[in-house]
Amino acid sequence: MLEALDGADIELRPEGLVDVVPAGFDTAYVRFGDLYPDQQLQLQLLYGGSQRAFEQRTRVSARITVLRVLGNALTDPRLGDQKPNEHLAEYLDQEIADLRERLAQDSATAVSRGLNIGLGLGSAVSLVLLAVPLLWGVGLLQALGVTLNCTNRWSLLGAFVCGGVGAFGAVLSVLVRLRGSADQLARRRTDGREGVVVPGQMARSMRHEGVYRVFVGWVLALAVYFLLSGGIVPVFQVPATATDICPTPTTPGSPTKGTDFWGFWCAIGFLAGFNERWAFGILGRDSTRRPSKTP
Numbered sequence: 001m002l003e004a005l006d007g008a009d010i011e012l013r014p015e016g017l018v019d020v021v022p023a024g025f026d027t028a029y030v031r032f033g034d035l036y037p038d039q040q041l042q043l044q045l046l047y048g049g050s051q052r053a054f055e056q057r058t059r060v061s062a063r064i065t066v067l068r069v070l071g072n073a074l075t076d077p078r079l080g081d082q083k084p085n086e087h088l089a090e091y092l093d094q095e096i097a098d099l100r101e102r103l104a105q106d107s108a109t110a111v112s113r114g115l116n117i118g119l120g121l122g123s124a125v126s127l128v129l130l131a132v133p134l135l136w137g138v139g140l141l142q143a144l145g146v147t148l149n150c151t152n153r154w155s156l157l158g159a160f161v162c163g164g165v166g167a168f169g170a171v172l173s174v175l176v177r178l179r180g181s182a183d184q185l186a187r188r189r190t191d192g193r194e195g196v197v198v199p200g201q202m203a204r205s206m207r208h209e210g211v212y213r214v215f216v217g218w219v220l221a222l223a224v225y226f227l228l229s230g231g232i233v234p235v236f237q238v239p240a241t242a243t244d245i246c247p248t249p250t251t252p253g254s255p256t257k258g259t260d261f262w263g264f265w266c267a268i269g270f271l272a273g274f275n276e277r278w279a280f281g282i283l284g285r286d287s288t289r290r291p292s293k294t295p
Helices: 002-006 026-035 037-050 056-075 086-143 150-177 182-189 199-229 257-278
Strands: none
Touching (some): 002 199, 026 037, 026 056, 037 056, 037 086, 056 086, 086 150, 086 199, 150 199, 150 257, 199 257
8 A cells, every 4th residue: 555655665775787797797798888888878777767666566577677688688699799789789779768668657657646646635635625514514603603694604605515616627627638648747747857756756746736736626616706706706697696595584585596506606616626727737838838039
């Protein structure tokens, strides 16, 4: 369970590629570095990255792959040639590309899992925030000596329902935009440079980001609710208000208006929360930014 949340444990004593050279192949390793310096550097980086992978299985499989590729190169007869062999170099490049892709997928998994867990935690907290006032809010206020009339109850409950639905709108917004984009998000988090951020750290960061996005949906939905219900922004006429529902000395009220009231504010809350994308942080807006034209 802990690994699913934060990833595999940190390697307290990480190894270098030179530490795993088979006994008796020191000379071959030096020659390998002389003939194929780029491939040796990439294998060193990938071996270090394999020890920071998010999932334990990825760590084990990636490290074993690096060791086998290195062993194949050191035992290859073509390593004794005077010049680099193009076929051996092509083999090494293909294995390095596959390993890099595997570690990139591991980082994407860390981002997706952290974000999903954060969204789940935020949604759970939203349910609690929604259930408490709906089930026990009036009783708690009465215990504190605060009496609410019918209009006050409908107004407050409308605010909480609008905010709660806005939170779930924010969750759906994030899931829709990030479908299949976890690898893109991982690259943005590291500025496109591999190994800048450990996948476990990315998972924790995205977990916080997921909770933050849920509460952004809450705030946006509440802001829209108060703007519209207070008549501050008269964009359109509200189909039903708390005053229309509650009876007064002059009007009998209309309980059937309650359906219009809930339906309207749930829709408004969802749309407001769905627009959490206007808050920066999840994905950049490079596509909307145009480089300034030089004269």
